[in-house]
């Protein structure tokens with residue numbers, strides 16, 4: 495029992511979502527010794543949710559890692575293709591003792607996890623025997639703790655207006671991106687390429703001045719929604735300040751990153767905002783460097799935004815391309831540059 499309390503105490507101390515998910519699975523797995531225990535997150539568009547495996551434990555194998563967060567949505571199974579999973583979300587209670595593979599067991603148990611009105615994830619527990627009442631109490635108790643932990647994190651890490659991640663969490667995620675680069679070097683595998691983009695809404699002061707702050711807030715909310723639909727589920731979106739947003743994404747090269755940012759720019763420019771009509775944004779982006787720091791990278795992307803603003807707005811520019819074409823120059827290692 496003290497082991498369990500200790501593990502739960504660990505769970506409530508973590509702020510890293512991946513760590514919380516894998517700890518949850520390992521705590522539950524250690525106590526129930528299931529045939530298989532998996533935790534899936536629902537990702538992507540609400541109309542076509544996909545299942546991202548976060549962590550799994552299998553009898554005789556132990557803990558297994560989940561899908562990389564950057565797995566393409568199309569490659570993930572659709573929630574709609576899993577009728578039992580859909581059923582678990584539709585039901586108020588967990589779905590218990592469903593036959594799994596054959597009538598004599600093992601047994602499938604599904605626990606849907608909601609975050610407010612959002613389908614957040616699902617626990618799939620395959621047990622050798624139907625769950626005993628005491629085991630069921632343990633699972634539902636741990637699930638409550640897990641859910642509380644996730645909502646507390648949501649509360650402290652998200653911007654209250656747009657629901658995007660807030661500035662506070664950006665530094666941590668930035669370091670995690672750099673870690674994936676150094677880990678790849680150590681493991682002698684291809685090093686992922688991360689890009690940081692700054693999105694700055696154009697002439698936003700005019701929106702506030704002409705229509706008032708409430709309409710201004712509504713515009714920011716809609717911009718955040720377009721950001722969510724334009725970028726992939728694995729791409730990290732932050733509201734950085736008033737009308738400034740940050741995107742961290744993986745792309746092979748400058749062209750691929752440019753395409754991703756420009757897709758968003760076009761989606762935004764073609765959206766008809768109620769009352770306000772058309773809104774555009776200027777975007778600057780830069781490639782993360784192995785020894786980067788967050789403020790240096792944001793500063794580089796900001797310089798590219800500044801270039802876009804000076805050249806007519808509603809444009810996407812890469813800091814590295816501007817350097818290459820001689821439109822910006824990097825004068826020293828601190829990232830200080832000169833504009834021509």
Ligand SMILES: Nc1nc2c(ncn2[C@@H]2O[C@H](COP(=O)(O)OP(=O)(O)OP(=O)(O)O)[C@@H](O)[C@H]2O)c(=O)[nH]1
Pocket residue numbers: 694695696697698699700702706707708709710711714735736737803807
């Ligand atoms: N409604 C609303 N306005 C905000 C919020 N945060 C900042 N702002 C406003 O955003 C505006 C930003 O204006 P500026 O920095 O001058 O930039 P801009 O008008 O977008 O012009 P450019 O960036 O040069 O295209 C200011 O009027 C701020 O008051 C917010 O949370 N809600």
